Amino acid sequence: MDQERFVSSESLTEDEQHLTTLRPQLLKDYIGQAKAKNELSVYIQAALKRSEALDHVLLYGPPGLGKTTLALVIANELGVKIQTSSGPAIERPGDLLAILNELNAGDILFIDEIHRLPRIVEExxxxxxxxxxxDIVIGQGSTSQPIHFELPPFTLIGATTRAGMLSQPLRDRFGIMAHMQYYEVEDLEMIVKRSAKVFQIAIDEQASHELAVRSRGTPRIANRMLRRVRDFAQVHGDGNIHIKDTRGALEVLQIDGLGLDPLDRKILTTMIEFYGGGPVGIATLAANIGEDIITLEDMYEPYLVQQGFIQRTPRGRMVTELTYRHLNYPLKDQ
Known part of the structure; x- marks a missing residue:
């Protein structure tokens, strides 16, 4: 049986089905990201008092931390409409203009993966x-003509996992920047309990804690694992989620006690067995394990670095002593 990959660059159909119900609607219901949430609350209240559009907002950080959800919450708090798109979907200036033309004063345009906007659209x-x-030019050659479109004051919310890839002119135009951090275990427990309540299934304290610990600091992963554990509990248990069901399901799914999945362990074991623990370049590592560089850099490496399994050095990536211990390898100097 193929193992489900919990860190994925592709959205799942089931994710889309449960998206609306799992997402909070207001800041008071949004769990975690206290710093960003508190600052945004002030900016939103100030914009409402002045009857102005909120300043442009850039949300950046690893995938799965709630950037899209926070954009929707901001729209709800402001009481405005939100148009959503993504960088790769806006291929030409005309595509951008068609979206902007739908906005009223104060509305929000949310662009996910904004770092992937074509340069001609960005300008x-x-x-x-x-x-x-x-200002755009329509037509070609002798029939071309410039067109000037006035727009109502609006708010652009950009989301990116790679803030460093944004050009300086674009980055400078965002008045509000919020760095989305990995979640604390306590916040993830609250998210798991809330999601279980939405799914109308009981979950005990130990089970919710176990899921929180193994979810890599990421709500999206916590919710995916909750759904899989729910399946095991309904088929092999009494329908409620207990710690025994949780541990059994996660063992089948090969998610270890620190949230590492099979590909995480493949990355680390490859670095140890083929390259003596490093240093090794990210391109070489990606080719060796059969994944693309962007997947490694965006989906896997941030958590492995943050948890102390990998170090970035000028010569390449290296595993740490923690990696040897966690995977039961003898230390390199031994």
Missing amino acids: VLYSAMEDYYV
Whole structure:
């Protein structure tokens, strides 16, 4: 049986089915990200008091931490409409203009993966963000003509996992920047309990804690694991989620006590067995394990670095002593 990969660059159908019910609607219901949430609360209240559009917002951090959810919450708090798109989907200036044309004063345009906007679209966005107008040329050759579009004041919310790939001119036009951090275990426990309540299934304290510990600091992963454990509990248990069901399900799914999945362990064991623990370049490592570089850099490496399994050095990636101990390898100097 193929193991489900809990860190995935592709959204799942089941994710989409439960997205609306699992997402909080207001800041008071949004769990975690206290710093970003507290600052945004002030900016939102100030914009409402002045009857102005909220300043443009950049949300950045690893995938699965709630950037899209927070954008929807901001729209709800402001009481405005939100148009959503993604960087790769906006291929031409005309595509951007079609979206902007749907906005009313104060509305929000949310662009996920904003670092992947084509440069020609990004340059059109500068004047839209700063002065609320767009100049584009339609037609070709002798029939071409410039068109000037005035826009209502709006808020652009950009989300990215790779803030360093944004150009300086685009980054400078965001007045509000929020760094999304990995979640604490206590916050993830609250998220798991809330999701279980939405699913109308009982979960005990030990089980919710176990899921929180193994979810890599990421709500999206916590919710995915909760659904899988729920399946095991309903088929092999009494329908409620107990610690025994949870541990049994996660053992089948090969999610260890620190949340490492089979690909995490493949990355680390490859570094130890093929490269003596490193240093090794990310491109070489990606080719060896059969994954693309972006997947490793965006989906896996941030957590492995944050947890102390991998170190980045000028010569490449290296595993740490913790990795040897966790995977039961003899230390390199021995």
